[in-house]
Amino acid sequence: xxxxxxxxxxxxxxxxxxxxxxxxxxxxxxxxxAVTTSAINGLGMGVAFTFVLLMSNVVISALRKVIPDxxxxxxxxxxxxxxxxxxxxxxKAYTPELDQSLGIFIPLITVNCIILGRAEAFANRxxxxxxxxxxxxxxxxxxxxxxxxxxxREILGFGTFFGxxxxxxxxxxxxPIGIFGLPAGGFxxxxxxxxxxxxxxxxxxxxxxxxIMDRRNYPGSxxxxxxxxFVAASAASEGSEAVAISEGSVPEPMTKPGERSSSxxxxx
Amino acid sequence: MQDMFKILFSVILIxxxxxxxxxxxxxxxxxxxxxxxxxxMSVAVIFVMLVSTAVTYPIYYFLLEPAGxxxxxTVIFILVIAATVQxxxxxxxxxxxPLYDAMGIFLxxxxxxxxxxxxxxxxxxxxxxxxxAIMSSLGAGLGYTLAMFLFVGVREKLETSDIPESxxxxxxxxxxxxxxxxxxxxFGGVIENLFS
Numbered sequence: 001x002x003x004x005x006x007x008x009x010x011x012x013x014x015x016x017x018x019x020x021x022x023x024x025x026x027x028x029x030x031x032x033x034a035v036t037t038s039a040i041n042g043l044g045m046g047v048a049f050t051f052v053l054l055m056s057n058v059v060i061s062a063l064r065k066v067i068p069d070x071x072x073x074x075x076x077x078x079x080x081x082x083x084x085x086x087x088x089x090x091x092k093a094y095t096p097e098l099d100q101s102l103g104i105f106i107p108l109i110t111v112n113c114i115i116l117g118r119a120e121a122f123a124n125r126x127x128x129x130x131x132x133x134x135x136x137x138x139x140x141x142x143x144x145x146x147x148x149x150x151x152x153r154e155i156l157g158f159g160t161f162f163g164x165x166x167x168x169x170x171x172x173x174x175x176p177i178g179i180f181g182l183p184a185g186g187f188x189x190x191x192x193x194x195x196x197x198x199x200x201x202x203x204x205x206x207x208x209x210x211x212i213m214d215r216r217n218y219p220g221s222x223x224x225x226x227x228x229x230f231v232a233a234s235a236a237s238e239g240s241e242a243v244a245i246s247e248g249s250v251p252e253p254m255t256k257p258g259e260r261s262s263s264x265x266x267x268x
Numbered sequence: 269m270q271d272m273f274k275i276l277f278s279v280i281l282i283x284x285x286x287x288x289x290x291x292x293x294x295x296x297x298x299x300x301x302x303x304x305x306x307x308x309m310s311v312a313v314i315f316v317m318l319v320s321t322a323v324t325y326p327i328y329y330f331l332l333e334p335a336g337x338x339x340x341x342t343v344i345f346i347l348v349i350a351a352t353v354q355x356x357x358x359x360x361x362x363x364x365x366p367l368y369d370a371m372g373i374f375l376x377x378x379x380x381x382x383x384x385x386x387x388x389x390x391x392x393x394x395x396x397x398x399x400x401a402i403m404s405s406l407g408a409g410l411g412y413t414l415a416m417f418l419f420v421g422v423r424e425k426l427e428t429s430d431i432p433e434s435x436x437x438x439x440x441x442x443x444x445x446x447x448x449x450x451x452x453x454x455f456g457g458v459i460e461n462l463f464s
Contacts (some may be wrong), residue, residue, distance in 0.1 A: 023308075026438060029297065030382045034290035074350060081343040089339070104389045107342040111382045113294055183288045184449040191442030195434040202434070 008133050013229055015137030018205060022145035023197035027114040031105045032146055033186040039162050042150025044098040046143025048091060052083045053115050053142075054135040058082075060097040061131035067124075076119045081110045114138060132232060145193075157181030272296045274459065275396070279407030281446045281455040286415040287448060291408075292383030296416060297441060300423050305374075306416040311367075312374040314409030317384055320345075321405040324388050325398055345388050350379045383412060404455055419448060 021027050031049070036042045059079050060067075067075045088106050091099040099106065118138060123131045130226070155161050157180030159169035168174050179185045283289055286296045292313070299306045324345050332338055357375045360368045378384060387408045391401040422444050431440045 026297070027294075029293045030290050030386075033293060074347075077346055077350065079344065081346050085339060085342050088342070104386055104393065107389055108382050109341055110346055110385055111380045111385050113380065116380060179450075182453065183290065184446045184447075184453065186290070187442050187446035187449055191435075191439040191446065194442060195432075195439035198439065199434040201395075 002018045008130065011130055011133040012137040012140075015134070015141035016138075016144065017141075017197070017200060018198060020145055021114050021138050022142055022149075023194050024201060025114075026135065027117060028112045028142065028192070031108060031112065032142075032149065033183070033190060035105050036150040036153055036186065037157070038101075038154040038160075039147060039151040041098070041101050042146035042148075043143065044091075044134075045102055045105065046146040048087050048102075049109055049112065050136070050139025050143055051088055052080065052109050053118060053139050054132065055083050056080050056115055056119060057123045057131040057135035058128060060119045060126045061126060064124045070072065072124065073116075073120075073232055076116060077110070080119070082117055084110045105190055114142065149186075149189060149193060151191075153180050153185060156189075158186060191212055206245070270336075272400060274365040275400055276403045277462070278459045279404050280414060281410040281452065282459055283454050284411045284415055285387070285408045286412055287445070287452045289386070291386040292381055292412055295377070295381055295383075296412075296419065297438065297445075300416055300419045303417075303420050306420050308370050309374045309377075310409070310413035310416050311370055312378055313383060313412050314382065314406070316349070316353060316356065316375070316378050317387055317405045317409045318402065319356060320349050320388060321391060321401055323352055324348050325391065325401050328392055339389060341389070341392065342385075345385055346379075349384055349388070353379050383408065415448070419445065422448060 015021065017024075019025060022029070022032050028049075031045055035045045054078055056076070060076060063075075084107060087109070088099075091102070091106060118134065122134050126134070151161060155166060156177050159166045159174075159176035169176060177185075180189065279285070285291050286293060295309055299309050327344065327348060328338075328341060332340060332344065353375055357368075360375075387405055391404055394404075396404055423441060426440055426444060435443070
């Protein structure tokens with residue numbers, strides 16, 4: 001990942017528009033669609049998610065030389081699940097209402113593709129500081145994305161924003177459009193926002209809509225295959241079979257054991 | 269009895285796993301490009317869903333709950349699911365090679381499919397009985413399959429249509445999913461009236 005000077009600020013900023021985890025990489029779609037019925041839910045989910053991502057990146061980056069390659073995925077999952085349990089407790093204690101409205105999507109942060117993806121693609125090859133910046137960037141990008149989606153859906157669907165009544169919603173005047181609060185509206189708004197980010201990326205970074213960045217760095221990214229760490233893992237163990245579904249999305253196993261140890265050793 | 273069918277059908281149609289609960293959206297969007305892959309994934313999901321319900325349910329009610337360790341459910345469930353998937357893979361490969369051919373490569377992916385963990389958690393949250401929990405898992409799996417199956421057709425149609433540049437690919441797919449979701453909303457009152 002580039003040289004050190006570039007990385008720290010770059011790792012942070014890239015997560016916001018250029019490689020926004022939700023709208024560009026299209027990871028973590030399940031919670032994004034489910035909890036964004038209001039701005040406050042989106043924000044809460046984003047913050048909880050950022051915390052887990054940050055902590056898991058730190059822990060995994062710190063342990064990257066201790067965890068044997070062959071059991072790394074189960075090890076990561078255990079670390080992440082424990083962190084999620086901590087977050088669940090914190091939310092229950094301090095914001096019981098938020099905990100209620102996010103429901104099962106808090107424990108489901110465990111299986112969010114972004115966290116495992118960042119662990120696999122970034123934290124296990126980079127130092128702690130770079131991993132923190134990467135996690136913060138991705139976390140802030142995801143939080144802003146959820147806030148944007150939640151805000152839009154709340155304003156359009158319920159005519160409020162963070163619970164405040166919108167001035168143009170009135171008896172007999174303009175009415176909120178109920179469908180945006182329902183699952184169908186979630187899909188539609190998400191689609192439109194992905195298209196918008198395609199356009200922005202096209203204008204700012206002259207990147208074509210279908211031209212998604214080097215997928216080896218983003219396991220689980222967009223389109224063809226999600227859960228790519230597992231595609232990679234099974235590709236590594238079973239050879240040709242897994243190629244069938246990874247067509248184009250994950251050209252080769254992301255971390256060959258040798259490659260990883262060499263790249264982490266020349267970092268220090 | 270009536271309870272069972274009510275759960276089964278409402279999970280398939282009204283609370284459809286993908287289109288209204290948003291579980292397993294990642295694989296739904298990723299794998300609906302062709303029928304073969306999407307059906308392989310669906311079979312694997314149904315299978316793993318049933319087996320892991322049968323495993324996690326007793327673990328929760330006979331082990332975690334009595335010991336007051338209910339809060340460990342996330343960690344335990346995900347590990348149980350991961351282990352179940354490993355064991356299933358080995359067993360199916362040996363016992364039923366044709367089935368393995370159909371869903372083999374999708375099995376390892378399922379561990380991080382939020383549909384499985386999500387349904388386990390919902391079963392506990394709704395405090396279903398064992399039979400109802402199995403029914404709800406079966407329904408969830410079938411609902412996932414139904415959504416996948418319908419959506420493969422929709423996407424084939426999308427491939428050949430003329431779409432604005434920015435909407436090409438995923439955005440148009442999402443908008444199509446939204447319309448499919450509206451269609452499923454139509455089932456809203458049906459189940460209530462059917463079983464009342």
